[in-house]
Amino acid sequence: MTAENPTGKPGSGGRANNGRKGRPCIEPLGRGETVTLLDASGPGVVRRIWCTLPPGNADHLRNVIVRMYWDGSGYPSVEVPIGDFFGLAHGQQRPFETACVAMQGGTGFNCWIPMPFHDAARITVTNESATDVAMFFYQIDYTIGDDLTSAGLFHASFRRENPVPLGEDFLILDTTGGPGVFLGVVLGIRNLYPHRHEWWGEGEVKFFLDGEDFPTICGTGTEDYIGSAWGTPEIASPFQGAPLIDDDAGFYSLYRFHVPDPIYFQSGLRVTIQQLGAGDRPAALKVLGDPALLYRAVGTDEDSDLCLFERSDDYSAVAFWYQTTPTRVAPLPPAADRVRDLASATHPSQ
Incomplete structure (x- = not known):
């Protein structure tokens, strides 16, 4: 399922420009806009999610929110900022790969975590940032008819x-x-x-x-x-x-x-x-002001200049x-709190 075939129906892709490349992305993903990326009936399994957006905007990475709803639930079982979901905190992008998620080349976001659903699956993306996302590309690959007898x-x-x-x-x-x-x-x-x-x-x-x-x-x-x-x-x-x-x-x-x-x-x-940290005892005591917040570091004496500290x-x-x-997940912090104190991140309510 992509912007070229948003329904995922057989034979329905590539029609936006008579078979040529016509609608490869959501253009734009407007501020405040929610787009449904997947709406499928089960049983089935989401096998892979890939997406990308213009790089270098911490507000987008922390405030474009991925939500997933399973089996007709009215609340999301997944509610996560897009950058953190694909493996990197702080609204940052770096090249790395794992067996579960990756930022390939720092810009291609990939997830291979299997996501079963029994009756229905709905995945949305919402732009809760301060500005439009000029382009949002995505592809979601899934199978239908899977045997999910013991799947969580x-x-x-x-x-x-x-x-x-x-x-x-x-x-x-x-x-x-x-x-x-x-x-x-x-x-x-x-x-x-x-x-x-x-x-x-x-x-x-x-x-x-x-x-x-x-x-x-x-x-x-x-x-x-x-x-x-x-x-x-x-x-x-x-x-x-x-x-x-x-x-x-x-x-x-x-x-x-x-x-x-x-x-x-x-x-x-x-x-x-x-x-907990480890470092210089006099410096830690000066910062914390309470010796009860300092502890002996393993391998040292009680009066060593090296200590652990809160x-x-x-x-x-x-x-x-x-x-x-x-299951209902923890509520998201407000958008401004998600980006506060992050490099290159701004939000109107900050």
């Missing part, structure tokens, strides 16, 4: 806290009404610590299964969660990586997909990440998961 429904939600309160963990996902399986996360961090080059990634990712007070799955550090160690360079691999590491500007974008190691839940799942940074996340029934 795809979900994705977006959260941002700018900043996360000091001493609190950032909530990546909180869902009930399982069972389901957690697929992964695209995580954005903007470093707000005055000493920007101090390490920001000591926070542990925690998975609380089915109402647990303490997590069954508890990681050891942020870069450890994405497969790196002792910090992380810019790196992309099939299921985990960091396509954006900018120490000078303080922007970081990480991803982890649990395709080989899925996390199952029966009634609900809560996923969090701590805000932080308050700008975090965002897209969580990806499956559940057996359509």
Whole structure:
């Protein structure tokens, strides 16, 4: 299904210009406009989504919103900014590829996550940015008639806290009404610590299964969660990586997909990440003013100049998961809050 064949019906493509290239895109995707990209009856599976828009506009990347509705649900099971959905936070674009999503060449947005539907599928895109998107190209490939006896429904939600309160963990996902399986996360961090080059990634990712007070799955550090160690360079691999590491500007974008190691839940799942850093103790004490917010770093003495410390940074996340029934996702922050403090991003209400 493309702009050349918006209905997806057999033999209905390429008619806009008598068989020549006539309507390859939505031109424009106007400010405030919603366009239905897919409206199909099932059972079936969305197999691949590709799209692109003119590059370099953070407001578009954060405020063009992808929504997906399964099986006639009146609310979306996917409601996510387009840039974050395709794997990169902060309204940025970088070339990288994973087994699930990619920004091929930094401009071609791809998603290969299977998205089953039993009765119906509807995918829309809404321009909630401050300006028109001059051109929006897309292609959605799907199959019909699939055997979906045990298939879950795809979900994705977006959260941002700018900043996360000091001493609190950032909530990546909180869902009930399982069972389901957690697929992964695209995580954005903007470093707000005055000493920007101090390490920001000591926070542990925690998975609380089915109402647990303490997590069954508890990681050891942020870069450890994405497969790196002792910090992380810019790196992309099939299921985990960091396509954006900018120490000078303080922007970081990480991803982890649990395709080989899925996390199952029966009634609900809560996923969090701590805000913890590592660095110079006197400097941290000067910034924080409370020694109770400082901790011993592993491998050091209590009075070492190297310590761990609480932080308050700008975090965002897209969580990806499956559940057996359509589930209401976390509400989106307002458009202005989605782009606030991002490079090259503006919005009228800022």
